[in-house]
Amino acid sequence: MRALFVVLKPLCFLALLGYCPSATIRPKEGWQVYSSAQDADGRCICTVVAPEQNLCSRDAKSRQLRQLLEKIQNMSQSIEVLNLRTQRDFQYVMKMESQMKGLRSKFRQIESNRRTLLTKNFQELKGKMNELQPLIPVLEQYKTDATLISQFKQEIRNLSLVLTAIQEEIGAYDYEELQQRVLGLEGRLRNCMNKLTCGKLMKITGPVTVKTSGTRFGAWMTDPQASPNNNKVWYMDSYTNNKIVREYKSVSDFVAGVESRTYNLPFHWAGTNHVVYNGSLYYNKYQSNIIVRYSFESGRVTTQRALESAGFHNVYPYTWGGFSDIDLMADELGLWAIYATNQNAGNIVISQLDPLTIQVLNTWNTEYSKRNAGESFMICGTLYITNSHLTGAKVYYSYSTKTSTYEYMDIPIHNQYFHMSMLDYNARDRALYGWNNGHQVLFNVTLFHIIKTDDES
Known part of the structure; x- marks a missing residue:
């Protein structure tokens, strides 16, 4: 078996940050791939450094x-x-x-x-x-x-x-030959990107401030399951006493404040840990452990189900409070709920949910106290937990649902505006969305990938 190690570093908007992995790249098989979050128009920026460096700068040359x-x-x-x-x-x-x-x-x-x-x-x-x-x-x-x-x-x-x-x-190639090589490289890039599905978190950089609006607490998000042409943004201000969801057609419209639609939910939400997944909003109903699924297409609640034994209404919140007992999130593997129970002594419980029925598919008990966690997010089936919502926060603990094992980490995260009340990973953008003291921000994440070559035996 022969495997090729590649580091994927998403970059927000047009800021391409240089990063060179230490792994050795074979000339015809290896790729250094850097992908990004969306820019202001919702386009994804991607840079590829091909193995033959004399051809990498072919476009400019x-x-x-x-x-x-x-x-x-x-x-x-x-x-x-x-x-x-x-x-x-x-x-x-x-x-x-x-x-x-x-x-x-x-x-x-x-x-x-x-x-x-x-x-x-x-x-x-x-x-x-x-x-x-x-x-x-x-x-x-x-x-x-x-x-x-x-x-x-x-x-x-x-x-x-x-x-x-x-x-x-x-290399003294004429333009037509170079153009054919470009097409070949683009094809190999698409094949390579198809293999970049999961990786281990190595680094967090940023943030990039997208907008400053709303109260100190809130949530904003895009749909990781949406098509490439769908770049809608949803905005939910405050952590309670609100039912209004604002929709924007793109990030640029969001920055400009041009709303495309407003939804009036039937129930107030609790906390800021909502998620939009495959066209539906999932949120924790206020003063309950009920998870509500609201369809944006139909404009109504399609499913609601209680998360058995989950603490709610500031029983097991994150360190900042705000009724953040139940954290709903999505990653490459599906929909998740992060919460705590009395049976697990207030420690974090991870449950994977069926997106249609909201039934629990599987559950993992961790040994990390929910009240000592600043925020958390899932990447490729691994839960990453920060130790604080304030300045000096870092990713301190991770739990893999694949191996049912945990490890302690030390990955700093720059809390630019001193108070983080929402932090969620978007698998399509490969970036972290954050609500930082009234500022809507994006963080770059560096993931370590193992990419297998096609000719492995």
């Missing part, structure tokens, strides 16, 4: 190569025009030379017979001079054209040197 070739072609056409005009002018020069020889002969005749021929030759000489007069500006233009041609030739020599250097750097 090819563009520069084409510009140089176009410039040389334009200059060659200009030189051809000047050359034709110079040949034409040269005809005038030859004619003038012949006429000047004739003038010299006339002058000799005048010298030999000044008296008899003076009057007649003077008139002929005057006529010849009048005929030669238009040639003077032609000669001046000829000199100018000759200088311009010399300048063009020198510039072409300089451009040829640059062109040669670029061809050597990119």
Whole structure:
């Protein structure tokens, strides 16, 4: 078995942050893949560093190569025009030379017979001079054209040197061949990205502040199950006494405050730990351990079910309180509920839920106190828990549902605005959405991936 290790680092918006994994990449099999959260228009930014580094910068080099070739072609056409005009002018020069020889002969005749021929030759000489007069500006233009041609030739020599250097750097491939290589690389990238489904959290960077609005506490989110063209944002201000969900068509509309629709939920929500998953909103009904599924398409509640034994109404909240007893979240593997029970001594319980019925599919008991957790989020079936909602917070503990094991970690998270009341992972964007003291923010996450090559045996 042969496996290839790749680090995936999502980058928010247009800020591409350099990061080089230490793993060795085989020339034809390895890829360093960096993907991102959405930008203000909902587009996903992705950068790939291919194994053959001399081809990585092909786009910029090819563009520069084409510009140089176009410039040389334009200059060659200009030189051809000047050359034709110079040949034409040269005809005038030859004619003038012949006429000047004739003038010299006339002058000799005048010298030999000044008296008899003076009057007649003077008139002929005057006529010849009048005929030669238009040639003077032609000669001046000829000199100018000759200088311009010399300048063009020198510039072409300089451009040829640059062109040669670029061809050597990119491997002397013509543009069509480079274009075919680009298409091949894009195909391999899509295949590679299809394999990037899960990974272990290695680092959190940011945040990027998307907007400042609302109260100190709230939630905002996108649907990780939505199609690539669906970039709707949902906004839920405050942790209680509210039933209004605001919808925006894109992140840019959200930033601009342009609402597309408003939903009035039938029940108040508790806390800020809601999630939108596959077109439905899942939230904790106020003063209960009931989970409500609300369909945005139909505008009504489709399912509601009690989470048995789960504490609610500030019995087992996160460190900041706010009725954050039940935390609903989604990752690559589905829908989850994070809560605590008396049976588990107030420690965190992880349950995977059926998105349609909200029935519990499986449950894991951890040994981490819910009241000592600042926030938590799921990535690839692993729960990551921060030790505080205040400054100095870090991811301190993780629990893998795949292996039913835990480990202590030390991954800092920059709490820029000093109070975190919501932190959720979005599997489509591969980013953390946060509500940080009235600021809606995004965090970059670095995940470690193991990508198997196609020719493994």
